[in-house]
Amino acid sequence: MARRLTAVGLEFTESAPLRLVFTREISAPPDVVFRALAEDITGWSEWFAAVTYARLSEDGTGREVRLKGGTRFQETIVAAKAPEVYAYRVDETNAPGVRALLEEWRLAPAGTGTRVQWTFAADGSALFRFALRLGRPGFARAFRDAVTALDRRLLAANT
Template identity: 60%
Template sequence: MVRQLRDVGLDFADSAPLRLVFAAEVTAPPEDVYRALAQETSQWPHWFSAVTFARPTEAGREVHLRGGAKFMETVLAAEPSKRYAYRIDRSTAPGVRAMLEEWRIWPTGAATRVQWTMAVDGPAPLRFVLRAARPGVGRAFRDAVRKLDVRLTADRAK
């Protein structure tokens, strides 16, 4: 069942009852990482294994995850080579009341740092499950960023 989630702003990334934050470094430049995140929506399933379908919509994106969860998102921040953030407006994920994801990108000398924040509000059992899933979510993030870096490096070499 698709449910409407609570409308939250960018500040939710810092104030949510549950925040999962992961970071990794890649060799691809910030502009390539940003393009992959914000402009090449339909390519997400090729590098982020948790995503099975993604397409742009008028306001943001539609995303489907392994396990069946579906999200309709609104983009809240699109700052080239710096930040890409979106609020989940409607979802089939049980228990979620509000959710926002923020990707931050910045150069670190010869590399690019990618930080992903998943900010969530929901009942205590949902927060408990998400906290317990943190290691797996972190592994999925690191694998995705690694695959993205390989893809972007290969694209640059062409």
């Protein structure tokens, strides 16, 4: 059963009770990475292994995302400032224990490539927060694998 979460803004990346932050440099330039994040929503399932389905909402202000294991999200895009930041908050989910969730992707030039920073900002029950802390290595691996796959995909598309 889907539950409504607390609506949060971009500032939640700084104030959330739990913040997981991961960074990696890839070879694709920031504008290309931004387009993949913000414009090719259906393509997420091609490079982010946990994502099985993603699409932009009909009005273009949100996303519907499904993960392996059956977790579903209805999201609102809270920032899409090319080529620097793309962020979305979860408005509805079937995930237990979560009260608020926002993900932010920050992009910065790194030589001829991009420094990608992913912030996973969350609030929820004590058990939810504990599980996320415990799962940090898995989030780190998922992020590393995802941006590596994204970089390969973008390089293949531009050759």
